[in-house]
Amino acid sequence: MLIINQTAQDGTVSFELEGRLDTTSASEFDAAVNKTLAEAKAVVFDFTKLEYLSSAGLRVLLTTQQTMEETGRPDVTVRGANDEIKGIFAITGFDNVLNVK
Amino acid sequence: MPKKSVREMTKPERMRHSLSRRTFRFVLLGSVLLGIVCLLIGLSLYAVAVARQDISTAFNLSRNASAVLYRAADTEPLSREVMNRYRSLSESERADPSSESYKAHFSDLTKREDYKMILSVLNDYRKSSDVYDIYLAMYDSDSDAMVYIVDPDPGDPYEPGAWESVEHEGVKKFLNWDGTGMLYDIGKPEKYGWMCTSGVPVRSRSGEVTGFILADITLNNVVSGIWRFVLQYTVGLLLVITLFGVLLLRYMKKTVVKPINDITEASRRYTADKKAGVQNTEHFTNLDIHTGDEIENLALTVKDMEYDLQDYEQNLTKITAEKQRVSTELALANKIQADMLPNIFPAFPDRDEFDIFASMIPAKEVGGDFYDFFFTDRDHLAMVIADVSGKGIPAAMFMVMAKGIIGTQCMSGNTPAQILTDVNRLICAKNREKMFVTVWLGIIDLRSGELVAANAGHEYPIIKHPDSDFEVLKDQHGFVIGGFERMKYRDYTIQMQPGSKLFVYTDGVAEATNADEELFGLDRTVAALNKAKDKSPQIILETVNANVREFVGDAEQFDDLTMMCVEYYGKPDTDNDHRPQNNS
Numbered sequence: 001m002l003i004i005n006q007t008a009q010d011g012t013v014s015f016e017l018e019g020r021l022d023t024t025s026a027s028e029f030d031a032a033v034n035k036t037l038a039e040a041k042a043v044v045f046d047f048t049k050l051e052y053l054s055s056a057g058l059r060v061l062l063t064t065q066q067t068m069e070e071t072g073r074p075d076v077t078v079r080g081a082n083d084e085i086k087g088i089f090a091i092t093g094f095d096n097v098l099n100v101k
Numbered sequence: 102m103p104k105k106s107v108r109e110m111t112k113p114e115r116m117r118h119s120l121s122r123r124t125f126r127f128v129l130l131g132s133v134l135l136g137i138v139c140l141l142i143g144l145s146l147y148a149v150a151v152a153r154q155d156i157s158t159a160f161n162l163s164r165n166a167s168a169v170l171y172r173a174a175d176t177e178p179l180s181r182e183v184m185n186r187y188r189s190l191s192e193s194e195r196a197d198p199s200s201e202s203y204k205a206h207f208s209d210l211t212k213r214e215d216y217k218m219i220l221s222v223l224n225d226y227r228k229s230s231d232v233y234d235i236y237l238a239m240y241d242s243d244s245d246a247m248v249y250i251v252d253p254d255p256g257d258p259y260e261p262g263a264w265e266s267v268e269h270e271g272v273k274k275f276l277n278w279d280g281t282g283m284l285y286d287i288g289k290p291e292k293y294g295w296m297c298t299s300g301v302p303v304r305s306r307s308g309e310v311t312g313f314i315l316a317d318i319t320l321n322n323v324v325s326g327i328w329r330f331v332l333q334y335t336v337g338l339l340l341v342i343t344l345f346g347v348l349l350l351r352y353m354k355k356t357v358v359k360p361i362n363d364i365t366e367a368s369r370r371y372t373a374d375k376k377a378g379v380q381n382t383e384h385f386t387n388l389d390i391h392t393g394d395e396i397e398n399l400a401l402t403v404k405d406m407e408y409d410l411q412d413y414e415q416n417l418t419k420i421t422a423e424k425q426r427v428s429t430e431l432a433l434a435n436k437i438q439a440d441m442l443p444n445i446f447p448a449f450p451d452r453d454e455f456d457i458f459a460s461m462i463p464a465k466e467v468g469g470d471f472y473d474f475f476f477t478d479r480d481h482l483a484m485v486i487a488d489v490s491g492k493g494i495p496a497a498m499f500m501v502m503a504k505g506i507i508g509t510q511c512m513s514g515n516t517p518a519q520i521l522t523d524v525n526r527l528i529c530a531k532n533r534e535k536m537f538v539t540v541w542l543g544i545i546d547l548r549s550g551e552l553v554a555a556n557a558g559h560e561y562p563i564i565k566h567p568d569s570d571f572e573v574l575k576d577q578h579g580f581v582i583g584g585f586e587r588m589k590y591r592d593y594t595i596q597m598q599p600g601s602k603l604f605v606y607t608d609g610v611a612e613a614t615n616a617d618e619e620l621f622g623l624d625r626t627v628a629a630l631n632k633a634k635d636k637s638p639q640i641i642l643e644t645v646n647a648n649v650r651e652f653v654g655d656a657e658q659f660d661d662l663t664m665m666c667v668e669y670y671g672k673p674d675t676d677n678d679h680r681p682q683n684n685s
Contacts, residue, residue: 023492055490055539055608062584063535084620092539092558093580093588 001025004032011041018049021057030060037067041075048080053088065098077101121358125350132342140334147330151323152287152297159232159299159316160283166226166235167301167314174218176237176250177305180312182210183250183261184239192244198263207262216251216261223314224253232316233296237303239312240272247272250312275313278302287320295320360390364400371407381411431494435467438497441504442471446639453673454547455482458638459665462646462658469496469538470607470661471504475511480547483511486559486665487540488607490581499536503528503582507540517542517555518590521582525557529586537583541605543595550597550669555590557582560606563627567600571630573623599671604630604641609660613649616656621649638666 002025005016013036021029037043043064047053065076077099081089089095170176186206187195197203210216219237227235236252236259247267249259271286278284278301285299300315367384374382385407390400439461448457459472469489477483485507489496506527510520521542528538541562543554554562558581565571579590597603606626613621629648633641642664649662 026491055488055537056492058581059490059535059537062537062581066535066584091560091578093578094558097580097584 002029004029006032006036008036008040011039012044013040013042014044014046016046016049020052020054021050021060022052022054023056026054026056026060029057030063033060033064037064040068041073043068043076045076045078046080047078047082047085050081050085053081053085058088058092058094061094061098075099119358120361121350121353124353125346128346128349129342132338132345136335136338136342140331140338143334144327144330148323148327151326152320155318155320155323156283156285156297156299158230159297159318160285160301162226162230162232162235163300163314163316166223166316167303169226170219170222170237170303170314173222174215176215176219176303177311179210179213179215179219179261180237180239180250180303183207183248184241187241187248187262187264188243195244195264204260204262207260210261219251220253223251227253227255231318233319235314235316237312238315240267240276242269242276245269275300275302276310295324356392356394357396360392360396360400363388363390364396364403368403380414382407431467434494434497435463438467438471438500439463441501443474448474452547453670455545455667455669456638457482457484457665457667458642460642460646460663462662464492464609464658464661466492467494467497468492468661469500470609470663471500472605472663472665473504473508474665474667475508477511477514477544481544482547482667483542483544484605484665484667485511485540485542486605486607486663487538488559488609488661488663489538490536495534495536499534499538502531503538503540507542511542511544516553516592517544518579518592521555521557521579521590522588525582525584525588525590526586528583532583535583537581539581543603543605545597545667545669547669548672550599550601550671552595552597552603553592554595555579555592557588557590560608560611561623563604563606563630564595565602565604565630565634567598571602571604571627571634573627597669599669602634602638602641602666602668604645604664604666606645606665607661607663609662610645610649610664612660613653613662614656614659615653621652625652638668641666 001019002021003018005018007014007016015029015033017029019025033043045061061076061078065074068074068076078089079101081100086095086100089098089100094100190203190206194206195203223235223237226232234252234254236254237250238247238252239250240247241264244264245266245268246264248262248264250261252259252263271288275284275286283299284301285297287295287297289295297318297320298315299318300313302310303312303314305311364385367388371382371384374384385400385404388400388404390397442461443459446458457474459474461470461472463470469491471485471487471489473483473485475483485504487500487503487507489500489503503524506524507520510523510527513520513523515523521540524540537558539559540557541554541559542557543552543562545552554576556562556576557579559578561576562574563571564574574595576593577591580588582588595601595603610626611621611623615621625648626645629645630641632648633644636644645664646662
């Protein structure tokens with residue numbers, strides 16, 4: 001179960017996620033993100049209420065970063081991730097690729 | 102209690118569920134009610150008409166009698182005489198008009214000529230008509246009594262002076278008559294039954310009312326007429342209702358009940374055929390219903406339904422077959438994937454320097470986990486454990502590609518970091534779908550025990566050196582493979598002692614989840630490993646697996662459970678040979 005709360009301000013698109021970002025919910029999240037990427041200057045993922053992040057979820061973060069980078073807007077930030085998710089970022093090396101705060 | 106289906110009903114129960122019976126009952130009840138209402142209306146009209154006829158007869162008679170009397174005889178002297186004598190008597194003297202002493206006051210009057218004259222006129226009138234009696238009387242307002250003057254009653258005539266008490270209200274309209282309309286009064290004296298009294302006042306030459314010519318008509322014939330009317334009416338009505346009901350019943354049976362029964366029967370045969378597996382039935386198509394109403398619409402609709410269901414059934418059969426095929430292929434894919442991994446143990450029975458064991462327990466769906474181990478040359482053993490993002494066929498296909506490229510690149514003789522860098526570049530070049538894979542790659546020199554490894558975003562290895570416990574090795578991490586082409590990876594070295602054990606795994610172990618959504622976690626993994634730390638790699642993996650199962654309980658296994666454990670024994674010719682004695 002994943003709740004996606006999307007807001008946009010001054011070209012920065014924010015996604016506040018609540019619940020579990022797993023194989024099932026990742027495709028929904030992917031679609032939501034893809035729709036906005038063309039116009040976004042920067043993307044912020046707020047993971048304060050995210051409990052679980054699977055590899056399918058990581059893939060969405062990766063494709064976001066790739067798309068933004070290809071168009072010269074490499075400003076993708078992840079905010080508020082809990083220790084477990086931060087651990088996943090550390091293991092997978094995502095903390096070096098994304099801007100994890 | 103749930104209602105029975107038609108099939109479960111007994112015959113009488115089905116009979117009760119009959120439209121024609123219901124219609125019949127409805128028609129019967131409705132007609133009887135209607136008949137009763139008509140009867141009441143008819144009766145009252147009949148009674149009023151007959152009564153009017155009688156009243157009018159009586160009234161005309163009395164008027165004619167009064168006219169005749171007016172010419173034949175003067176009634177005034179006699180009337181005055183009777184009334185004078187009546188009024189002269191005291192109340193007690195006239196208390197009983199039937200007593201002889203009372204009658205004696207008037208007895209001489211019957212001998213008078215005018216009395217005889219009046220009597221004979223009235224008597225003639227009575228005989229020539231249907232009235233019961235026609236008589237001359239006068240009303241005394243002081244005592245509210247009708248005093249008879251001349252009465253030709255054939256049965257029990259009143260003598261002059263006989264009186265009956267009457268109510269003032271009853272005679273008021275007689276006294277105040279203005280000469281228009283008919284005068285009558287209906288009552289039920291005990292002696293005669295229903296009776297109508299009609300009449301006209303007789304006036305003296307000066308205009309004073311000196312008496313009344315009154316005609317009594319019995320209404321008993323009206324009452325008996327009513328009874329005859331009711332009897333005839335009822336018999337006729339019953340005949341008409343029954344005829345009407347039977348006709349309607351036959352009509353309903355033909356236009357409603359039979360078509361519905363036909364549809365019911367067709368449905369029954371249809372379901373029976375479907376149960377028996379008969380295809381392409383035409384039970385509803387063959388229905389011959391042309392009622393031109395909702396029932397025909399129903400028949401047409403079920404006919405369409407039969408066709409639609411046929412199509413639907415055929416589609417469903419196709420879809421089911423297709424699903425069956427896909428699931429067979431998936432099962433096969435799962436098997437092929439499992440067979441791609443080295444799964445015969447002991448894997449290298451002719452090598453004494455190490456023991457290795459690995460297992461992959463797939464989740465329901467095919468996944469993207471894999472492990473691999475192989476010699477790159479006589480002394481170097483390469484070990485790979487990897488996890489592809491996502492699940493299902495895409496992950497499995499990506500895994501096949503990744504496994505092939507890694508296997509090929511390992512033969513280059515490069516270090517793990519260089520190999521992963523090359524693998525990443527190769528995969529990124531063909532990775533339109535942006536899948537990625539985490540890889541841990543280690544190559545051990547079996548002569549020296551030196552293990553060189555590189556980690557592309559994979560879980561931390563867990564290592565145990567002789568005389569110590571399993572511990573997590575926080576190695577240097579590169580980014581996952583398949584993400585960015587420019588990524589570089591770094592080698593690190595672990596010096597394996599004889600007896601050192603290395604455990605690598607995928608996230609399916611640490612992220613195994615129980616019914617309370619709790620993760621198994623790294624700490625429980627290390628604890629499970631240490632429970633069997635002195636055992637062989639196979640026992641260690643079985644222990645971890647058992648611990649994970651126990652933790653997860655009845656919750657479904659969501660992710661693949663992939664583990665690999667290697668134990669280094671050292672070179673066979675060294676003194677520190679930790680190999681178990683039975684394993685030579």
